[in-house]
Amino acid sequence: xxxxxxxxxxxTPTNELLEILPELGFDIGAKAIKxxxxxxxxxxxxxxxxxxxxxxxxxxxxxxxxxxxxxxxKEISPDKILEIGxxxxxxxxxxxxxxxxxxxMAELMKNGIMVSLNSSxxxxxxxxxxxxxxxxxxxxxxxxxxxEIEEEKMEKLKNLLSQNKNLKTKPPVVVVMGHVDHGKTKLxxxxxxxxxxxxxxxxxTQHIGAYQVECSGKLxxxxxxxxxxxxxxxxxxxxxxxxxxxxxxxADEGLKPQTIESIELLQKEKLPFLIAINKIDKDEAxxxxxxxxxxxxxxxxxxxxGKTICVEISAKQNINIDGLLExxxxxxxxxxxxxxxxxxxxxxxxxxxxxxxxxxxxxVLIQTGTLKLQDEFSAGHTFGxxxxxxxxxxxxxxxxxxxxxxRILGFKxxxxxxxxxxxxxxxxxxxxxxxxxxxxxxxxxxxxxxxKSDEEEKIKSLNIILKTxxxxxxxxxxESLAKIIREDLKIKIIKKGLGSITDxxxxxxxxxxxxxxxxxxxxDPNAEMLSKEKSIEIKNYQIIYKLLEDVEEKINKMSSExxxxxxxxxxxxxAIFKTLKNKSILGGKVIKGQIEKGNIAKIIRAKECIAxxxxxxxxxxxxxxxxxxxxxxxxxEFEGETIIEPGDVLEAYKEIKKQ
Numbered sequence: 001x002x003x004x005x006x007x008x009x010x011x012t013p014t015n016e017l018l019e020i021l022p023e024l025g026f027d028i029g030a031k032a033i034k035x036x037x038x039x040x041x042x043x044x045x046x047x048x049x050x051x052x053x054x055x056x057x058x059x060x061x062x063x064x065x066x067x068x069x070x071x072x073x074k075e076i077s078p079d080k081i082l083e084i085g086x087x088x089x090x091x092x093x094x095x096x097x098x099x100x101x102x103x104x105m106a107e108l109m110k111n112g113i114m115v116s117l118n119s120s121x122x123x124x125x126x127x128x129x130x131x132x133x134x135x136x137x138x139x140x141x142x143x144x145x146x147x148e149i150e151e152e153k154m155e156k157l158k159n160l161l162s163q164n165k166n167l168k169t170k171p172p173v174v175v176v177m178g179h180v181d182h183g184k185t186k187l188x189x190x191x192x193x194x195x196x197x198x199x200x201x202x203x204x205t206q207h208i209g210a211y212q213v214e215c216s217g218k219l220x221x222x223x224x225x226x227x228x229x230x231x232x233x234x235x236x237x238x239x240x241x242x243x244x245x246x247x248x249x250x251a252d253e254g255l256k257p258q259t260i261e262s263i264e265l266l267q268k269e270k271l272p273f274l275i276a277i278n279k280i281d282k283d284e285a286x287x288x289x290x291x292x293x294x295x296x297x298x299x300x301x302x303x304x305x306g307k308t309i310c311v312e313i314s315a316k317q318n319i320n321i322d323g324l325l326e327x328x329x330x331x332x333x334x335x336x337x338x339x340x341x342x343x344x345x346x347x348x349x350x351x352x353x354x355x356x357x358x359x360x361x362x363x364v365l366i367q368t369g370t371l372k373l374q375d376e377f378s379a380g381h382t383f384g385x386x387x388x389x390x391x392x393x394x395x396x397x398x399x400x401x402x403x404x405x406x407r408i409l410g411f412k413x414x415x416x417x418x419x420x421x422x423x424x425x426x427x428x429x430x431x432x433x434x435x436x437x438x439x440x441x442x443x444x445x446x447x448x449x450x451x452k453s454d455e456e457e458k459i460k461s462l463n464i465i466l467k468t469x470x471x472x473x474x475x476x477x478x479e480s481l482a483k484i485i486r487e488d489l490k491i492k493i494i495k496k497g498l499g500s501i502t503d504x505x506x507x508x509x510x511x512x513x514x515x516x517x518x519x520x521x522x523x524d525p526n527a528e529m530l531s532k533e534k535s536i537e538i539k540n541y542q543i544i545y546k547l548l549e550d551v552e553e554k555i556n557k558m559s560s561e562x563x564x565x566x567x568x569x570x571x572x573x574x575a576i577f578k579t580l581k582n583k584s585i586l587g588g589k590v591i592k593g594q595i596e597k598g599n600i601a602k603i604i605r606a607k608e609c610i611a612x613x614x615x616x617x618x619x620x621x622x623x624x625x626x627x628x629x630x631x632x633x634x635x636x637e638f639e640g641e642t643i644i645e646p647g648d649v650l651e652a653y654k655e656i657k658k659q
Contacts, residue, residue: 001035010047017047024050082135087120097135107132139643156420161368164340171212171219171403172332173365175242177266179256183278184248187315188222191325210350210365210405211392215325220332221365221403223350240418241348241365244331245273246324251285251312255293263297272331274309275299276324281314339402344424345371349379350405352414353470354498356522360384360411364421371400371408371423380419384410414498417472460489462555463514465505466496467521473544474498477519480548483609489555501538503527509536515554519547565600567653569593569630573646577635583616584638588650595634596627599652603644613640615652 007014018030024046028035035043082096094104094117101117107129108115115121121129127137176184191213211222223242245266249259266273277290291301291310300306311327313320351363362379364371371377375386387410389397400406415421464481468474474496481491494512495505500522507530509516516531518540531538541547570592578585597618602609617637618625628634638644 001037001040003032003035006035006040006043010044012047020047020050080135081138082126082130083138083140084123084126085140087122088126089118089120090115091117093121093126093130097130097133099133104129104133160346160420160422160424161339164338164343164368166340166342167338168341170337170339170341170368170401171221172243172328172335172337173221173223173241173367173403174244174246174328175223175266175271176246176248177262178248179250179253179258179262182248182250182253182256182259183315187246187248187276187278187313187321190315190318190321191222210363212403212405213325215322215329218329219403220325220328221405223365223405240269241350241367242271243335243337244328245271246276246328247273248276248278249290250279251277251287251290252279252282254286254290255297260297263299272335274311274324274327274331275301277310277312278315280312281317281319287312339368341368341370341401343369345369345375345377345400345421346424347371347421349415349417349419349421351470351472352417353468354414356500358409360414361407361409362411362415362421363405363407366400366402366404366406366421368402369423370402371404371406373398375423376425377421377423378425379411379415379421382411382413382415383425384408384412386410386423414471417470417475460558461492462489462551462558463492463494463512464551465509465512465514465516466493467501467505467516467518468496468498469520471498473519477544477547480544481551484548484552484555489558491551491555500524501527501540503530506530506534506536506538510534515539515551517541517547517551519544565653565655567593567651568599569595569652571595571634571636571650571652573644573648573650574633575646576644579642582639582642584640584642584644585635586638586644587633587635589633590628590630591649592630593652594627594629595636595650595652596654597625600655601638601640601653602651603640604649604651605645605647609651611641611643613638615639615650 004014007017021028026039026043090104091101094101111128113125123139130137176188178184188211192211213220247262249255277287279285291304294301294308299308301308301310309327311324313324345366346368347364347366349362350365353361355361373386377384386408389400390407391397392405478493484491494514495508501518502524503526505516506527516536516538523538523540569590571588571590573586573588575587576584597615599615601613601615603611615636616639618628619635620628620632
């Protein structure tokens with residue numbers, strides 16, 4: 001066959017074919033005219049393979065270029081990177097970009113978005129506006145956002161408390177922590193000589209409470225915090241506003257996960273604390289075992305030659321409780337705790353709810369200054385005037401000095417737990433707070449049912465309407481429900497609120513086919529009658545465990561298939577090369593097992609799953625592969641939420657579905 005004829009058949013210029021034939025192992029000469037017919041088929045096969053490799057090499061080079069572009073992008077000036085959460089207030093966005101508010105407003109109007117400077121806009125809208133103004137936008141995970149907000153609050157509180165002038169000794173604020181059922185509330189019950197524990201469902205503390213007692217003529221303020229894992233955030237808040245900590249450990253059980261977590265929280269906040277070894281009256285009590293476990297955490301007891309104070313007690317039998325209080329007073333004296341009682345009050349919201357008769361009510365721990373009746377105040381995004389103050393014993397009081405926990409009536413709206421309470425507020429500041437009251441976020445586009453993605457249509461959902469008595473419990477329940485994950489079904493809290501379950505909630509449950517759940521709330525008689533008429537079940541709970549168990553059982557019944565998950569391996573993320581909509585290109589190293597193309601993957605950060613996604617493609621050594629094994633580095637195309645960061649671990653697994 002002629003060379004030119006073969007070139008036409010291969011759709012390649014003759015000169016190019018003659019140049020590459022030697023590379024393919026066919027050295028027929030640079031000026032050859034004919035080729036032996038016996039070689040034609042071999043040349044065609046080799047040429048096609050060569051073209052395939054060239055195409056793959058070109059694709060690899062293209063990917064490499066994208067990586068280089070991304071690395072250049074990472075060098076963008078830090079002041080041109082805007083980090084926001086699911087929504088942002090227009091004024092705050094302008095401040096973050098250091099742009100005049102009128103310029104941002106003009107850009108919004110240009111895009112057909114008519115809002116005020118105090119309105120919230122969603123992430124997608126903010127991204128469009130910011131990119132038009134020359135910024136790169138990154139989404140902050142909800143966990144990171146909450147952490148930033150918490151840090152801002154603590155920094156603001158620290159600054160406010162540092163402005164004291166006439167300092168005088170104040171009572172210590174003591175946080176009592178430890179594992180569930182180790183006797184924290186019973187200890188406080190014994191100290192107060194009241195029977196508070198009987199008012200807690202299942203004898204488990206489910207709200208943060210504050211109480212005062214007198215010991216040797218000195219007042220001590222106690223914070224009681226829940227021990228169940230679901231209330232982690234509430235325990236953390238307790239450590240941030242306390243002066244001294246008590247870790248309660250049951251002598252018959254030893255250190256548990258929440259015990260260790262509580263110790264870590266106190267150490268993080270650099271809070272002095274002592275160990276109360278409780279239930280020493282029990283036959284199974286093993287005090288030496290507790291001390292050994294403590295020493296393994298570098299908390300060597302004093303009688304073992306260390307510095308950790310351990311007090312052996314029995315809250316039930318009232319053994320050595322006075323000794324514990326004396327030790328708390330001694331630690332407080334060493335800390336030299338002081339506050340300025342002469343200034344306007346500053347404190348922290350430790351609980352919040354809406355009372356059917358009294359309206360928004362909140363418990364506040366006054367940290368400095370003195371709060372008086374009729375004082376005007378602000379707390380987060382709300383404000384008010386003190387109409388009534390009730391102490392822990394249920395008595396109306398006219399003044400609340402430093403370290404006093406007090407229940408306040410007079411809020412415009414229920415504040416958030418952890419918000420800073422301040423009576424140092426001018427008329428202008430009060431006016432600004434009223435103007436800045438949060439409004440519903442403005443979405444540039446809202447999806448209709450017809451616009452829902454195919455993926456959303458395939459996933460079933462369990463709709464929930466949640467009503468709780470206090471904000472703290474609401475947050476704990478939401479956090480726990482978020483951990484119940486199914487690939488083919490998700491939980492949606494479509495409505496939440498504080499206070500009683502009303503007939504409006506029943507109608508909403510009927511319209512949305514939602515599960516109507518109450519936690520520590522009353523059911524209005526009209527709502528109860530309507531629920532029977534509409535055949536809408538109302539589930540009202542006193543204990544969080546039972547609520548979570550029932551929701552999980554409901555989900556299992558809704559699932560049409562049983563999903564068996566088989567883990568295949570783990571990969572540590574080393575770099576993020578590109579972030580697209582619902583897709584990330586990243587590099588990593590397999591640290592356990594093997595990673596396979598098509599695996600479902602969990603994003604693990606700080607030992608917690610923060611999101612799930614799918615591994616669409618794998619590359620190793622610039623080749624597309626089906627799997628990579630332990631020790632190998634690879635590139636991954638990950639489909640899912642774009643929140644992955646270097647240092648995260650992808651936990652990969654197969655899902656086997658069975659009817």
